[in-house]
Amino acid sequence: MQNERKIRVLIAKPGLDSHDRGAKIIARALRDAGMEVIYTGLRQTPEQIVETALQEDVDVIGLSILSGAHKTLFPRITELLKRRDLTDVLIVAGGIIPEEDVPEMKNLGIKQIFGPGTRTDEIVQFVLKNTTRRT
Amino acid sequence: MFDKGKINEIVKERERWEKTTLPKWMTQRPERKSEFRNHSDTLIKQVYTPEDIKDMDYMRELGFPGEYPFTRGVHATMYRGRLWTMRQFSGYGTAEQTNQRFKYLLEEGETGLSIAFDYPTIRGYDSDHPFSQGEVGVCGVAISSLKDMEILLDGIPLDKVTTSMTINGPSAMLLGMYIAVGDKQGVSREKLGGTTQNDVLKEFFAQKLIIFPPKPSVKLVTDIIEYCTKHVSRWNPISISGYHIREAGANAVQELAFTLYDGITYVESCLERGMKVDDFAPRLSFFFAAHNDFFEEIAKFRAARRIWAKVMKERFHAKNPRSMWMRMHVQTAGFTLTAQQPINNIIRVTIQALSAVAAGTQSLHTNSFDEALALPSEEAVRIALRTQQIIAHESGAANTIDPLAGSYYVENLTNEMEKRTMEYFQKLDDMGGATPAIEKGFFQKEIADSAYKYQKEVDKRKQVLVGVNDYITEEKYPIKVLRVDPKVEKEQVARLQKLKRERNNRKVKQVLEKLHYATEKDENLMPTIIDAVKAYATIGEICDMLRKVYGEYKELIVI
Numbered sequence: 064m065q066n067e068r069k070i071r072v073l074i075a076k077p078g079l080d081s082h083d084r085g086a087k088i089i090a091r092a093l094r095d096a097g098m099e100v101i102y103t104g105l106r107q108t109p110e111q112i113v114e115t116a117l118q119e120d121v122d123v124i125g126l127s128i129l130s131g132a133h134k135t136l137f138p139r140i141t142e143l144l145k146r147r148d149l150t151d152v153l154i155v156a157g158g159i160i161p162e163e164d165v166p167e168m169k170n171l172g173i174k175q176i177f178g179p180g181t182r183t184d185e186i187v188q189f190v191l192k193n194t195t196r197r198t
Numbered sequence: 199m200f201d202k203g204k205i206n207e208i209v210k211e212r213e214r215w216e217k218t219t220l221p222k223w224m225t226q227r228p229e230r231k232s233e234f235r236n237h238s239d240t241l242i243k244q245v246y247t248p249e250d251i252k253d254m255d256y257m258r259e260l261g262f263p264g265e266y267p268f269t270r271g272v273h274a275t276m277y278r279g280r281l282w283t284m285r286q287f288s289g290y291g292t293a294e295q296t297n298q299r300f301k302y303l304l305e306e307g308e309t310g311l312s313i314a315f316d317y318p319t320i321r322g323y324d325s326d327h328p329f330s331q332g333e334v335g336v337c338g339v340a341i342s343s344l345k346d347m348e349i350l351l352d353g354i355p356l357d358k359v360t361t362s363m364t365i366n367g368p369s370a371m372l373l374g375m376y377i378a379v380g381d382k383q384g385v386s387r388e389k390l391g392g393t394t395q396n397d398v399l400k401e402f403f404a405q406k407l408i409i410f411p412p413k414p415s416v417k418l419v420t421d422i423i424e425y426c427t428k429h430v431s432r433w434n435p436i437s438i439s440g441y442h443i444r445e446a447g448a449n450a451v452q453e454l455a456f457t458l459y460d461g462i463t464y465v466e467s468c469l470e471r472g473m474k475v476d477d478f479a480p481r482l483s484f485f486f487a488a489h490n491d492f493f494e495e496i497a498k499f500r501a502a503r504r505i506w507a508k509v510m511k512e513r514f515h516a517k518n519p520r521s522m523w524m525r526m527h528v529q530t531a532g533f534t535l536t537a538q539q540p541i542n543n544i545i546r547v548t549i550q551a552l553s554a555v556a557a558g559t560q561s562l563h564t565n566s567f568d569e570a571l572a573l574p575s576e577e578a579v580r581i582a583l584r585t586q587q588i589i590a591h592e593s594g595a596a597n598t599i600d601p602l603a604g605s606y607y608v609e610n611l612t613n614e615m616e617k618r619t620m621e622y623f624q625k626l627d628d629m630g631g632a633t634p635a636i637e638k639g640f641f642q643k644e645i646a647d648s649a650y651k652y653q654k655e656v657d658k659r660k661q662v663l664v665g666v667n668d669y670i671t672e673e674k675y676p677i678k679v680l681r682v683d684p685k686v687e688k689e690q691v692a693r694l695q696k697l698k699r700e701r702n703n704r705k706v707k708q709v710l711e712k713l714h715y716a717t718e719k720d721e722n723l724m725p726t727i728i729d730a731v732k733a734y735a736t737i738g739e740i741c742d743m744l745r746k747v748y749g750e751y752k753e754l755i756v757i
Contacts, residue, residue: 079317079333081406084447084533087646088653090757104753105406106321108329130317131573131682135332161572161679179537179570180666182657 070098070194072123075112076105077140080130085157089125092183093190098123109139117147122194126156126173133160133168141171153194157181199256200248208249220244236494237652238451240614246606254609259504263599265519267507269500269612270600271558272523277596283561284586285310285362285527290573291686293349296339300354302576306583310561311354311392312362314338315372322368322409322741325690334687337573338364342694343736347375348382357385361392362437362527362561367409369396370422371737374728377430381732393434393483393527396422399460399632403641405442406753409741412633414748418723420467425724427478434483436464437527443641444487445533447649450498453487454615455622456641458505462623463632465514475514479521483560487531488550495550496602497611499526499557505616528554529563535570539665540675543567548585555595556602562586572679642756694736701734709733710743717747 074090076083083105094100101119103112116124124144126137137156144152157177160168165176174193177186234242243250254260261267264274273279286308288299300311315338318330324342325334334340341347356379365372373394380390398415401408410418419436426435440448440457448456461482468478486502488495506524510516530550535543544567551564564582566574574582590596602608629635636642655661662668709730716726730740 079321079323079329080337082445083406084445084649087757088650091646091650092653094757100757102755102757104755106329130333131336132332159570159572162674163679179535180663182667183653184657 067196070123070190070196071119071121072098072100072125072190073103073112073116073119073121074100074125074127075103075107075115076127077107077109077112077136078128078130078132079106080128080132081105082129082158083127085129086125086127088183089127089157089186092187093125096187096191098190109136109143112140113143113147113149116144116149116152121152122196123153123155123190126154127158128156128160129158131159133158134164137168137173138171141173144172151195153190155186155189157186199254200252205249205252208247212247212249236450236491236611237489238449238494238615238618240494240611246610248606250606250610251613254613259613260603266511266522267504268523269504269507270603272503272525272560276558276599277555277590278599281590281596282555282559282586283310283360284308284583284590285312285561285563286579286583287312287314287362287364287529287563288579290314290316290338290680291335291340291682292690293339293341293346295335295686297350297352297354300350303579303583304354304359306580307587308583310360310362312563313350313364315363315365316340317407318342319372319737320365320367320407322371322737322745324736324738325687325694327738330687332687334690336682340686340690341372341375342690342738343697343734344375344378344731345693345697345734346690347372347379351376351379355385356380356383357389359391363392363394366395366398366401366405366407367415368737368741369394370418370724370727371731371740373422373426373430373433373435374724374731377728378732387430388432390430391432393437394422395439395485396436397439397460397485399463399636400439400442400457402636402751402754403443403456403645404446404448408751408753410744410748411751412636414744415751416463416467416633417720419464420471421722421724423464423468423478423481424471424473424722426481427473431481434481434525435478437483437485438464439485441485441487441529441531443645444489444531447645447652449648449652450489450491450494451615451618452622452644452648454498454502454505455619456644457484457486458502458509458619459623459626459632461506462509462513465510466631469514475510475516476518476521479510479514479516480518480523484524484526486526486528488528488554489531490534490546490550492549492553493602493605493608493611495553496557497608497615499528499554499559500600500603500608501612501615501619502526503558504612505619525560527561527563528559530554530565532565532569535565535567536663536666537570539671540567540571540677542665543570544581544585547582548589551585552589552593552595555589556600558600568677571677573682575678575680577678637754639754639756642754646756697734698736705733706730706735706739709735710739713740713743714747717744
């Protein structure tokens with residue numbers, strides 16, 4: 064379809080860590096795959112991330128965290144998203160998230176966790192397949 | 199280095215070899231790739247000969263250890279005299295827990311401490327700040343006030359150990375606390391030994407743990423250098439760091455060039471302050487990553503020493519040879535650790551560590567094999583330290599100095615590194631220096647491009663990573679994940695709030711006002727900051743006071 068809008072993705076860095084190599088690579092890979100990518104920059108609070116997601120009307124949120132604070136921050140983000148009725152947004156995450164935390168993160172509504180070593184095209188494919196496109 | 203006639207003979211022989219022997223083999227056993235390149239995109243030849251270093255002048259480019267241009271090492275005896283310092287970066291949880299780990303590492307034979315701080319501390323927030331939630335004591339130890347520092351260093355004699363502190367924005371506060379603990383232990387400031395990372399420039403484009411804008415940030419760095427030069431003369435006030443530049447995605451040449459250019463910028467700032475180059479330059483130290491390409495890394499370390507010596511002598515007219523020394527700390531590259539088949543990381547770390555030793559580093563941190571998964575476990579930390587001990591005592595690598603000198607390949611790579619670094623220097627000079635380059639996003643773009651290029655090569659398997667994109671197995675290695683108990687945050691916050699209630703708050707108010715005044719007067723802030731931490735003013739309070747005057751840096755986003 065010609066007028067189909069591009070998939071809009073928010074790549075967000077919650078928490079205080081500044082390891083943005085992965086986040087930037089993913090942002091560029093998704094952009095190269097034809098998506099509209101908004102990258103928040105570092106040190107975003109859950110409130111800021113959800114606000115940006117709303118403002119930018121995104122279809123996908125990619126959370127990148129390597130500080131180990133995911134167990135505190137991710138539940139707050141998903142809770143705020145629910146409160147703002149952003150329930151059809153695809154949420155994925157990446158960074159250093161121990162295997163044993165993955166079920167808990169998925170229960171929050173995070174669709175997939177991409178660990179270190181994931182190929183960028185794998186992430187692109189996942190996003191293409193799992194995004195609910197809005198008009 | 200070679201007789202001209204001999205070189206001509208070699209050239210002739212090479213041409214013959216390329217026409218006769220090589221083609222036969224190329225048809226029977228063709229090369230695996232159409233071309234071979236290292237991480238810095240240097241085209242690697244089949245074989246290197248004297249022809250590749252034919253213009254090299256031995257005494258001018260290499261010389262002897264302990265002598266200009268220090269390519270072969272900064273000391274004349276190197277590891278035959280004393281081994282490098284085995285310094286493992288550590289810190290997590292509360293000050294008590296990290297204090298325990300320090301004592302354990304010292305018992306295991308470690309010779310220097312290295313403190314990792316948690317993110318709130320690094321960013322200049324107290325443990326009870328809203329930003330700190332979930333981060334307290336997670337990636338390092340939480341230090342909000344002198345109280346925490348006293349517990350952290352309890353029972354550790356500051357005149358016997360040297361301590362490296364990985365801290366940048368709030369360096370002055372943490373160094374102030376270290377000095378205060380020394381004062382309490384009765385250790386004079388002249389006897390304190392260690393390093394504060396204190397390299398803010400790389401923060402703007404690599405590590406990005408920033409508090410203040412570039413100008414006041416460099417001012418604070420200069421304050422610390424000036425103060426240490428006068429009062430804490432054994433302290434390395436700065437560790438000019440390429441490690442984070444590399445981890446952020448730079449290649450080896452970019453790591454080298456950007457780090458040394460940051461060094462040039464600090465020297466210029468100190469000179470502008472009116473300091474004499476030979477007074478402060480001997481205490482400048484450096485920090486690099488050791489990545490996977492063994493020979494490329496060795497060339498990088500050797501080139502670093504030579505370039506710095508030349509810069510100090512030719513650009514800044516240093517007279518004291520010590521001003522021309524590049525003393526370096528090396529850490530194996532965390533980025534190269536894989537979550538898949540994590541035990542393989544022990545081998546990666548070994549190769550990386552060996553490159554640093556073969557190139558004459560002054561101190562070394564070896565990563566733990568489980569760090570792509572979580573904070574390192576005690577077992578993994580021990581293996582990492584043992585790796586260094588095996589290299590030191592069993593491999594023979596420490597028996598002679600600069601063992602790879604004279605390798606046609608390594609010398610050629612070393613020259614290439616130097617040449618490309620000088621090209622970057624020229625470009626940066628033309629841009630008006632490091633700060634304008636940061637403001638234009640130059641470093642950021644260079645690094646992001648290299649990172650993306652590397653990832654594409656991995657994705658396409660042009661760069662094989664064992665266990666990640668090749669030789670994949672499904673089996674999972676059971677990793678014991680070290681976790682920081684959420685109780686840590688509660689206890690730390692409780693301790694901090696108790697302190698804030700019980701200290702002499704009138705005194706705190708006074709010292710903070712004094713600091714405000716000194717900041718506006720643009721004085722050297724070290725003495726006032728030492729007074730402030732001694733009155734138990736917290737990191738957050740001191741940084742907030744500075745934020746008021748200096749403002750906060752807003753990240754320039756470059757994808």
